[in-house]
Amino acid sequence: MMTNQVAPVQALPASGAGSVAARVVGLSKVYGSGSGRVVALDNVDVLIPAGRFTAVMGPSGSGKSTLLHCLAGLDRPTNGSVYLGDTALESLSDSALTELRRREIGFVFQSFNLVPTLSAEENITLPLAIAGRRPDRGLLTSLVNALGLSQRLRHRPAELSGGQQQRVALARALVTRPRVVFADEPTGNLDSRTGAELLRLVRHFVDENHQTVVMVTHDPAAAARADEVLFLADGRLRDRLSAPTVEQVLHRLAALDEGRS
Numbered sequence: 001m002m003t004n005q006v007a008p009v010q011a012l013p014a015s016g017a018g019s020v021a022a023r024v025v026g027l028s029k030v031y032g033s034g035s036g037r038v039v040a041l042d043n044v045d046v047l048i049p050a051g052r053f054t055a056v057m058g059p060s061g062s063g064k065s066t067l068l069h070c071l072a073g074l075d076r077p078t079n080g081s082v083y084l085g086d087t088a089l090e091s092l093s094d095s096a097l098t099e100l101r102r103r104e105i106g107f108v109f110q111s112f113n114l115v116p117t118l119s120a121e122e123n124i125t126l127p128l129a130i131a132g133r134r135p136d137r138g139l140l141t142s143l144v145n146a147l148g149l150s151q152r153l154r155h156r157p158a159e160l161s162g163g164q165q166q167r168v169a170l171a172r173a174l175v176t177r178p179r180v181v182f183a184d185e186p187t188g189n190l191d192s193r194t195g196a197e198l199l200r201l202v203r204h205f206v207d208e209n210h211q212t213v214v215m216v217t218h219d220p221a222a223a224a225r226a227d228e229v230l231f232l233a234d235g236r237l238r239d240r241l242s243a244p245t246v247e248q249v250l251h252r253l254a255a256l257d258e259g260r261s
Ligand SMILES: Nc1ncnc2c1ncn2[C@@H]1O[C@H](COP(=O)(O)OP(=O)(O)OP(=O)(O)O)[C@@H](O)[C@H]1O
Pocket: 031, 032, 038, 039, 040, 058, 059, 060, 061, 062, 063, 064, 065, 066, 067
């Protein structure tokens, strides 16, 4: 059932249709040592296609967030390689990695992580301000309109609903035109209707703007909005499912549990 194959590095085109946005090869991540040693990821190969929506599922502690953090350059692997496009992250110094992250990666967190003292607009443009770049007004307007935030730009996060805050966080992740947006349980703090609306917007940016998105989720309905679901268990890639339905996702999760017991 599992097709855990990674094409040779040289054979992968850098951009364009059918290209690869990111990949990990032989990725392992070990935390701690001695009796506190935890193998969070164990020799994982994953390929993230450009312009597609990939979901990552698996039981609690299976390594989903660790995989996302390694892919996004927020955490360094113990072994193996992470590529963003053609760039091997291990070849970069910490400052070059920070620079690359600012340019090429957007991140959406479960808890929104907005700056409470800044307005919605200031939160959205913060990554550009940090990078010393001016906002592209056309892009900003189209993002704000697509996300239904035009009447909320002067509001602070505390004056916004959870769904609005997460839409601000999504705009902030998209405003730099990143190569990949990583989302760690972006609907985890939203009710199901608001979560579904956020996923509709994510899907819109994938379909209309060819945005690459990788999302960790526990919710089969959320995963079913993706083009492909990767299933992790015990730090390993156990299964993958293309064009998922909710029923198929549930079935694969059950099979994953049976495989572990
Ligand atoms: N900084 C850390 N120090 C020590 N162990 C860690 C650290 N981060 C993660 N782990 C361990 O690594 C394993 C994988 O954690 P990870 O957060 O990636 O799992 P997850 O699948 O995202 O879980 P959840 O669904 O509960 O968020 C777990 O056993 C966790 O306890």
